[in-house]
Amino acid sequence: MSVEENVGELLPPDRLMLTPGPSCVDPRIYRAMAAPIVGHMDPWFIKMMDDVQVLLRRVFQTQNHLTFPISASGSGGIEAAVMNPLDAGDECIVCVNGAFSERMAIIAERIPANVIRVEVPYGRTVDPAEVLRAGKGRKIKFVGLAHGETSSGVVQPLADYRRVADELGALLVVDAVASLAGVPLDVDGEGIDICFSGSQKALSAPPGMAPITVSKRAEEAIGSRREPVRSWYFDLTTAMNYWGKDRLYHHTPPITLIYAMREALRAVLEEGLKARWERHRMNQQALVRGLEAMGLELFVSNPADRLVTVTAVNIPPGIEDAAVRKQLLDEFNIEIAGGLGPLKGKIWRIGLMGYSCQKTNVLIFLAALEKTLSDLRFRLPAGAATAAALQSYQQTSQPALAGSRK
C-alpha cells in the first residue's frame, strides 16, 4: 500500500481547549483564514496591514507608532522585547515568579546581559519595592515582568512599576501574552515601554503571531545601541521597515495568520475591551466557585493575585494528574493543562481565554471534572460544582455569554 493510501484526510478532533493556550478559535476567524493568499508586497495587503496596526493600537491602548504582530509565537515576543534594548554586558532586572518570567531572564542571559533576578516562589507576586532595592545605584536598562504568569496563574499588578522604572532610569518591559484582551491592560496608561502578547491566548486566534508595541522612549534606547541587535530576525528596527511607512521586504510574513489577527482584533473591539474583561472575570469567578464547591483548593491563595485567564488548582492527594487529564480528553474532548517545572503533577491549569471563555464551557467542564474525579473515587458532593457556578452567574448582572458557539 502506498503512503497516499495510508495517510487519510486530515480530520482533527473537535476539542474544547481550556488550556493556557491555544484557546478555541471563533468560526469567524476560521472564515477569515480561508481567504485567498495575496503577496506580501501587494498594494491591497499593504493597506490591510495599516488596518491591523490601527486595531492593535486600540487593543493595546497605545499611540505607539511601532506596533505590529511579529511572525513568531509568544516566546518570539519575549525574544524581541529582550534582545532589542540590551547590548552585551548591560544590566537588567527580571521579576521571576514562574516559568515565563524565568524565560525572559534566560533569554537576557544569553545576550549575554547581566541579569538581576528578583525572585519569589511560584504563586506569588513580586513587590516593586524589592525591585527598586535590587536596582538602586546600578545602571538598569529595563525592568521586565510577566503581567499574567501562566505557569502559576498569578497576575502581577503593574501599578508602581512605572515609578520604579523611572527611579532606576529603566525601561519597563511587560509580557502580556496571557493577559491582553482578557485582563485590564492599558499600555500608555501604565507607561509600559515594550509590551507583547501572543495570538493564541485571549485574542483567540491561531498560534504563531506575537503582537508587540514599543514606546518612543524604548525606540530611542534601541536607536542608541552600541552594536546591532544580535538577532537578525527579531531586530525591530529592520522589521519596522516592513511594518513602518517604507514597507521594505524583511521576511515573508504568514499572510493567513495576519488575516486571522485582523479578524480577532475586530472581534475584540466589537465586543468592547471592558465587556470582554468583564466576561473573563465573571466566567472565572463561576469556575472558582464550582471548583471550591467540589472541595478543590486553588494554588494561588490570595484571591487578588489570581490571573483571570488561567486558574491553577491543586491536584488533591491520591489523585493522579495524568489519569484525570486523559479521561477529560477521551470522554469529554476537553483539554486542560498540567503544571510546568516544579509544579508538574502538583497543579492543573484551566484556561478560560477568548472564545473558550463561555458560560456553557464552564458548566460542561465542571460537570466533566466531577464525573472524572468521582470515577477515581474522589469524594465530592454530587452536583455542587455546577450549582455553585450557576449561583455565581446569578449574582452577576450582565450576560455571561458574549457570542455563542455557531
Ligand SMILES: *Cc1c(COP(=O)(O)O)cnc(C)c1O
Ligand atoms: C504562553 C506564554 C508564553 C509563550 O508563548 P508561546 O506562544 O508558547 O511561545 C510567554 N509568556 C506567557 C506569559 C505565556 O502565557
